[in-house]
Amino acid sequence: MTDTTYMYRFTESVEMSEITDTLLLAVAAAEALHGRAKVNLDASFELSESERICRIGADNEVGKDIAKIFTEYLSLEIGEGAFVVEQVGSFSELSVQNKKEQANA
Numbered sequence: 001m002t003d004t005t006y007m008y009r010f011t012e013s014v015e016m017s018e019i020t021d022t023l024l025l026a027v028a029a030a031e032a033l034h035g036r037a038k039v040n041l042d043a044s045f046e047l048s049e050s051e052r053i054c055r056i057g058a059d060n061e062v063g064k065d066i067a068k069i070f071t072e073y074l075s076l077e078i079g080e081g082a083f084v085v086e087q088v089g090s091f092s093e094l095s096v097q098n099k100k101e102q103a104n105a
Helices: 016-034 036-042 061-077 091-104
Strands: 005-010 045-048 053-057 083-088
Touching: 005 016, 005 061, 016 036, 016 045, 016 061, 036 061, 053 061
Parallel strands: none
Antiparallel strands: 005 053, 005 083, 045 053
16 A cells, blocks of 8 residues: 555635635545445545645545546546646645644744
């Protein structure tokens, strides 16, 4: 199993409340595929409206499906030019790094 996280960055023109709704819709779709319990146990994601980013841990099938669904919904709803997605390190490493950066701010 690889430690894969997808990080999405959004342009200033995007309403972050719309991104929140879209992420929740992708999670609900993953629940339809895998069941609510499996999503609750296996999904890792976080959204920062202030940083205009979203991270989705994709080191298992649930996370991979959430990332694929979320990406497709974003492309349809806000357009591919309104966001950038890149594959970065592990979700847990990014969360620890983010907490350290917030503590030092």
